Amino acid sequence: MTDPDKCAACGECVAACPAVAREIVGQKMTVAEVMAQVKKDVIFYDQSGGGATFSGGEPLMQPQFLLALLAACRAEGIRTAVDTTCHAEPQIVRQVAETADLFLCDIKHMDCGMHRQYTGVGNERILDNIRLLAGIAREIYIRVPIIPGFNSGRENMDQTSRFVQSLKTVRRVDILPYNRGGLEKAVRLTGGIDLMQAQAPGDDTMAEIAGVLRGYGFEVKIGG
């Protein structure tokens, strides 16, 4: 077990173990290094109409780096998507919208109090930013993680739908079934406290919620 307060992430333990029992998650890279990776798959983007998606963590937390990558992709003719919580300075959101082709914006809960309780922040700034993007972004998909006992109730879905309708420019809402894959990370970091205490939703629940959203006229994908 690593004590996160004491580990300096120097990597010596990783180098010393031939069996790769230890690893450093994540690495520092330059724009050129990231682009070298991104460009490896150009043939697949060209074939499928896909491109590079910048997600996180939260890509808007490294705005200069993100902007440089988006510009580099644009120069290479690679389509880009930014997968974000939209919890950022509007100024940054505005800048990123100039070069990104697609935004994937999460809406976790329409109730500000619930949002604060579970994520540590309220949702005002997030919803403001989404409103802002609705006017300037090339394309937006809204993504809702479906977490039973937290946001999967009918009322929240209706509120979410009405909000997205009010944006007028967004047609697509994807719903993502909660999965407990993150627990493994929690175990590795903290010894494993399940903060969410939630189960993965069943296929029925997902289909039902998709039906509700489609009733509002959205194009809906489960799993997006």
Place this chain on the structure above:
Amino acid sequence: MTAFYQSDVPMRESVPVCRALAFKYLMEHKTICVNDGELIVGEKGPAPKATPTYPELCCHSMQDLQILNDREKIPFAVSEDVRRVYREKIIPFWSGKTMREKIFKAMDEPWRQAYEAGMFTEFMEQRSPGHTVLDNKIYRKGMLDFMQDIQHSLQALDFFNDPQAYAKQQELHGMLICVKALIRFAERHADKARDLAARERDPQRKAELERIAEVCSHVPAHAPRDFWEALQYYWFVHLGVTTEMNPWDSFCPGRLDQHLYSFYKKGIEEGTLTSEQARELLQCFWIKFNNQPAPPKVGVTAAESGTYTDFAQINSGGMKEDGSDGVNDVTYLVLDVVEEMRLVQPSSSIQVSKKNPDRFVRRAAKIIRTGFGQPSVFNCDLIAQELIRMGKSVADARNGGSSGCVEVGAFGKEAYILTGYFNLPKVLELTLNNGVDPRTGKRIGIGTGEPEQFGTFEQLFEAYRRQLNYLIDVKMRGNNIIERLYATYMPAPFLSILIDDCIASGRDYHDGGARYNTNYIQGVGLGTITDALTAIKYHVFDRKTVSMRDLLAALCANFEDHEPLRQTLWQKTPKYGNDDDYADDVMRSVFEVYFQAVDGRPTMRGGRYRVNLLPTTVHVYFGSVMGATPDGRKAGLPLSEGISPVQGADRQGPTAVLKSAAKMDHGRTGGTLLNMKFNPQVLEGDDGLDNLKDLIRSYFRLDGHHIQFNVVDAETLRKAQARPEEYQNLIVRVAGYSDYFVDLGKDLQNEIIARTEQKAF
């Protein structure tokens, strides 16, 4: 057969005529069976799922028969009667006279040594040259038309100027005998069906039997008039080819959808055929293939190989002769049948051209997703390029395709012979031991220097190249003799009727009569040899963190007490399959050396040698004769298969595997085999189908030759291994073919489980 050879015919007649008379004898004496309910008739043996043996090629010993009867995997019931006939008649007569014995007698000592060491295998020691595919000629011409062609050829013989005129005359006489024999064989089926019809009470079956009799009286003597006759004609031809000899992986109809389309269209337009009837006939046809077990092998092969049903790969889609989109209504019908029947054989492939609609690829992807390893997917545009590079005309190349596992040829116009697998990693093992096989201490290769004396990776690689060239020479010298043995003793006059231009040239299929003649040597273990060389380059020469001496000591000890070094070699080394040029460049170098050693060299039938890269299941055997390798693989474990990365070495996802594999110049091969395995979930929904389609299309834009998919999860496979009785119908893609998982040996099962499971796109 033995009775025939014991007569004085072999002493009286020329070899081709004698072979033709043997064929006639079989066609006249074979038990005729018309099974209940079937529409397409004819079996190779006296009953479905029975198989004849071919003692003239390779005679089973009493012990072989015992093994075949007793083995756990796919036993063949060998009755006491059969044993007695073998003991008293067949074995005493054939001993010393079979092709197998002729071949081993003719091989020199270096060949024998290398063969025994597991350096290469030899296809023709147990079965005859095969993998032949038919074009559209039988749908246009009856056997009587071929008879006329043969007679024209006979009339044109020039006994004044052509020293080969007599040999040609005998070959053509042999063909004439075979034409008549096949027609007679069909007539015997017509008689039998008529007999059964007379006694049949069910009016529907009675009508069917009468129709069968009518069909069998018309084809193969005449060109087929409708869909039913076309299929029955092909089937008689198939039985003819596989009765005449025991060709490797039998015989295939090739582009079945294109061959049948005109009959289908005509039937639908005239109202004489419905798509339901066409579907039923195709289903009957499929069952025919599935009823043909591959004739059992002998010796070690009989014990170890879970012998499969005889291969036949039916190509769908692709392009037409004029280069246009070849997909038609029958294509989709064939794919429906593949999905409904879920049979191991005939194996199905789709030939994908950039001109084919996405609907076609998606339809096939839907079947792939159901997880029985079919259809396999070929790049038809690239195959045409490969064939053109090898000297085929544009039309012949477009009419060509793939057969057996992945090998390509000009359908109906080429004898392309797989001659044996070649163990690429074993060459390195010999190089690291200065030509000596460490397993036996015998000298197999040439002296290329003590490895500790190599100052650079280039010196090591040069030694590898010299060692490889020498061993290819050993193999090729053997091949060239074996070719002449077949040309001399085992002509195939019936098959020669079917392959252009044997009739026109009066020469046998085994003797250069075909328009094109290719010999393939199949390289095996590309992933393993790449990773092994890469590990040496990286650790010994570039980073100098491991000495050659330590590495050799660890290999010699099978990494016993060297686990940290093994982990380093296995985990902390660039590996092929990750789109990492460090390793992939080594792969390219290995390919280049192999290609240069083989490609373009003359065969004894007037053709050229070419390379392809496919393993079937031999990577397991080749691994079993090898010690530990510098990529961290322990002694005896399987090698990598096809051009796939070493099992578990690819960690960057499927697109990286495709990128790495595509760095090889597939256009200069005659086939490569790439396996990928997915969980069924990966391919869920319309998105899953589109992803699979795009993955295929992308790989083919990169000029990949072939890709096939296993869609099962490792968990399922482990359960199947533990409780085979519950998973009898689980089909997995093995190499160039699918098989029942529970019928595979344990090593092969483990190997399939270990193949990297791709978790997501």
